[in-house]
Amino acid sequence: MNSSIIQLKEIAQKSTKTIIGLMSGTSLDGLDIALCEVQGAGQSTEVTLKKFITKLYTAQNKKRLNAISSINETSMEEVCLLHSWLGNYHGKLVNEALREWDIAPSDIDCIASHGQTIYHLPKIQHRQEGMPNSTLQIGDSDHIARTTGILTIGDFRQKHTAAGGEGAPMVSFVDRLLYTHHTENRVLLNIGGIANFTYLPARNNNQSETITTDTGPGNTLIDMATQQYFAKEYDKDGAIAKRGTVNRKALNALKADPYFKKPLPKTTGPELFNLTWVDRLLYKAGVADIDPENLVATLSRLTAETITDSIKKVLDEQQPAIYISGGGIHNPVVYNWITELLPSCSTSSFENIGFNPDAKEAVIFAILANETLSGKGFSLDANNPDSPTINFGKISFPT
Structure with missing residues (x-):
């Protein structure tokens, strides 16, 4: 042999x-x-x-x-x-x-x-x-x-x-193997360049099904805008987003993309979500001259809202605990918005049930x-x- x-x-x-x-x-x-x-x-x-x-x-x-x-x-x-x-x-x-x-x-x-x-x-x-x-x-x-x-x-x-x-996403195969809980419904949310989550109904929950899906942009658009307009690799601690104001007209124009209306599960990548995509939709909506700080704030809100909109689609009467991993956990602006948009869910670091x-x-x-x-x-x-x-x-x- x-x-x-x-x-x-x-x-x-x-x-x-x-x-x-x-x-x-x-x-x-x-x-x-x-x-x-x-x-x-x-x-x-x-x-x-x-x-x-x-x-x-x-x-x-x-x-x-x-x-x-x-x-x-x-x-x-x-x-x-x-x-x-x-x-x-x-x-x-x-x-x-x-x-x-x-x-x-x-x-x-x-x-x-x-x-x-x-x-x-x-x-x-x-x-x-x-x-x-x-x-x-x-x-x-x-x-x-x-x-x-x-x-x-x-x-x-x-x-x-x-x-x-x-x-x-590939995470679901391991998420369901290691982190399904007997009584707690869980969402394991990973905010990388693209955001994704696995919904893990508790073993005693016979009404819901496991689902894993991308939600849309995680850090990728925030990072791209920060690099282009501020010559920084990423918006550390959400500092730029904190200085800016969310432009609701611009946000609605971005959220109108057909991807966000597609049923779960689905995948995506920077091939779709990039600054060319942002510029095209904002130009069409008549908000192409948005201030860079406001743009970063708007893109940060886009990440938070598209994540929570997707999570809401799988929620049942038993609200899950949300455990977050990935680089986005270090952005307090996005993290806090997710928490505010899902007030009935507990939100914490994945470290509470796993590791770093x-x-x-x-x-x-x-x-x-x-x-x-x-x-x-x-x-x-x-x-x-x-x-x-x-x-x-x-x-x-x-x-």
């Missing part, structure tokens, strides 16, 4: 694994690296976050990735080059983190790499007859495996689209990798236990 297959079998048979989860979101700010201890598989899965760090991208590297991300036309030469380059780069960042933590690569059973999404294209966006849902991530897992010497699992979203899904909310998505992929290695896979339909199961990810050997 091939020695790599023997190694794979030995890792898969471990009752406890040390797995590094990697996540780089649409904000392109850096690579989240989560060192996890994962026990068991399936319903017996338990995870402990041992270490976490975000390795920030340099301005030059962020510029290179921005040049090929979420745009209709780009250089195929750059896409090809950066697919391999980013795999090497992520591998080097993992090696750097391990040195800082004084942990040997041989102590790691595998790496779970999300990659960098450069284009997300579900059917509801491309609307081309006969064409499937599609999504594309770069950061080749073979390069990560070779650079680190660690077995790597990547391309998680591809299996979802191959099975008929939209390739996002910034690490959640990286940990998600570590658990997906663990299930690929040792589990029976995830049911495609959370509300139908008899639906087909799938395992996520492609395995890259270091040799």
Whole structure:
């Protein structure tokens, strides 16, 4: 038997694994690296976050990735080059983190790499007859495996689209496995570049169904406006939004986009929600000359209202507890508006039921990798236990 297959079998048979989860979101700010201890598989899965760090991208590297991300036309030469380059780069960042933590690569059973999404294209966006849902991530897992010497699992979203899904959000498979409560209805809200949530009815709630969906822009439009008009990476502590005033006419024009009227679940990305989209709708509504501070405030309110509008669609008489993760948890303006718009729900950090909310998505992929290695896979339909199961990810050997 091939020695790599023997190694794979030995890792898969471990009752406890040390797995590094990697996540780089649409904000392109850096690579989240989560060192996890994962026990068991399936319903017996338990995870402990041992270490976490975000390795920030340099301005030059962020510029290179921005040049090929979420745009209709780009250089195929750059896409090809950066697919391999980013795999090497992520591998080097993992090696750097391990040195800082004084942990040997041989102590790691595998790496779970999300990659960098450069284009997300579900059917509801491309609307081309006969064409499937599609999504594309770069950061080749073979390069990560070779650079680190660690077995790597990547391309998680591809299996979802191959099975008929939209390739996002992926969190639901782990959310329902680990965080469904016996008596508490929960919403696990992640505010990244794009916002998404998983609604988890309590086990004793037979009236509601699990649902996972994107809601629309999370941080992406706020970040883009802040970068363009204030030369800052993001609106730290919501300071710019606090100085501004929400322009209700502009907000209504943005909320009139057909995406927000589409039924749940649905996915989206910066391919739709970008400043070109904002400029087009505001020009059409006659508010193109909005003050930059007011624009940031309006986009922040857009995030809060579209999140809460979507959550309200799944609420029943038993109001859920909302646990928030992702970068948006650090924006008090958005956070407070969400709380105000959902007064019957308790709102708090995901840390109250899990771990560091910034690490959640990286940990998600570590658990997906663990299930690929040792589990029976995830049911495609959370509300139908008899639906087909799938395992996520492609395995890259270091040799």
